[in-house]
Amino acid sequence: MPQKSSSAVTVTTPVTPITPKSMMFSSDEEYRTASEGGRRDSIGDWGSPISPSPPVVPHSAIARTKDRLKSSHNRLHKRSQSSPPSSRRSTIDSVQSEEQLLLHINPVQEEVCIDKELQLRLQAAEKELSMLxxxxxxxxxxxxxxxxxxxxxxxxxxxxxxxxxxxxxLMLQLDESRNNAQEVIDRVTVELDKSRDTVKELEDRLARGIEENESLYKKIREYGICSPASSLCSLNTRSGKMKRMDSFSDLTSLNEVDPSMLDKDMLTDEYQELRARFEKAVSELKAMKRELKESHKICDDLEISYASLKNETE
Structure with a gap:
């Protein structure tokens, strides 16, 4: 008989009965479980980098449940060997009821542990999300x-x-301006040199004309003193070569020529010749002075332009 009772105990395996949650939880517990379940479902909406893992039942709860089941089996085995059949039946019933009670309580504890674990994970995920x-x-x-x-x-x-x-x-414009200024300076320098050469040439011509006039005036005086008739002839022969006179005062200094020794025709011819020579000399002198004045003006303008261009270039 003890052998049969032990085999009966070993054959009976604890099966979790299908019990609705309304029998195990109160309305407050149902509300808390539903709200926590909603929070658990919203973990993915937070975009947490930690993927939710399957719920892990704490080892302590599993160990306690196994110990209780083992102790109940041991007590049942001992009672079945030492007690009569009726007492063994009552013992078996009591043990089975205790096992059923433990099996009913165990899912509740597992659910509480799972909720706590999920809450901890949710807090960690929220903390990590805030850090991110x-x-x-x-x-x-x-x-x-x-x-x-x-x-x-x-x-x-x-x-x-x-x-x-x-x-x-700006550098290109500056180089271009320098080149243009240098070209202008070179051109003005050439023109200035030409103007200086022209002025020098005019001065030389004026000096030569004055010398020629002086020499001619001396010759006229000499010829007038030697022979008045020959002086008229010499004037007639040299009138074509005479180009310049010295001054207006030299034209009237003919006191050494005696007009009384000349006849009327000779005086008329000499007067006309002297007048023509005088007018020609005056016109040539005016032209030379005008050219000289213009040359000086051009030279001054070129020097001013040269100085201004040189200052701008510097």
Whole structure:
């Protein structure tokens, strides 16, 4: 008989009965479980980087349940060996009822442990999510700062390129202006040299004309003293070669020629000849003075232009 009772105990395996939650939980517990279940379902909506793992039952609860089942089996085995059949039946019934009670209580404890574990995981996920959000804000701020710095750098580079291009353009314009100024200076220098040569030539011509006039005047005086008739002839022969007179006062200094020794026709001819020579000399002198004055004016203008261009170039 003890053998049969032990085999009966070993054959009976604890099966979790299908009991509705309304029999195990109160309305408050149902509300708490539903709310926590909703929170558990919303974990994925937070975008947590930690993927939810399957619920893990704490080892302590499993160990306690196994110990209770083992102790109940031992007590049942001992009672079945030492007690009569009726007492063994009652013992078996009591043990089975205790096992059923433990099996009813065990899912509740497991559910509570799972809820606590999920709450801890949810808190950790929320904490990590807040840390990730803070890090995201910091990275966005750094990215905005880097973009602003990059934009400022690009603007500075663009401005430097524009300044470099403007500087190159100004350098080209400056070189072109220098070349043009040098050409103008060279041209003005050549014109100034030509004007100086012209002035020098005119001065030489004026000096030669004065010398010729002096020599001719001396010859006229000599011829007038020697023979008045010959003086008229010499004047007639040399009138074509005479080009310049010294001054207006020299034309009237003919006191040494005696007009009384000349007849009327000779006096008339001499007068006409002297008048023609006088008018010609006066016109030539005026022309030479005008040319000399114009040459001096041109020379002064060229010197002023040369000085101004030289100052601008420097």
């Amino acid at each position: 959000r803070e890090e995201t804000h910091e990275r966005e701020a750094r990215m905005s700062e880097l973009l602003a710095t990059l934009e400022r750098t690009e603007q500075e580079l663009t401005r430097k390129r524009e300044l470099e291009e403007n500087r190159e353009k």
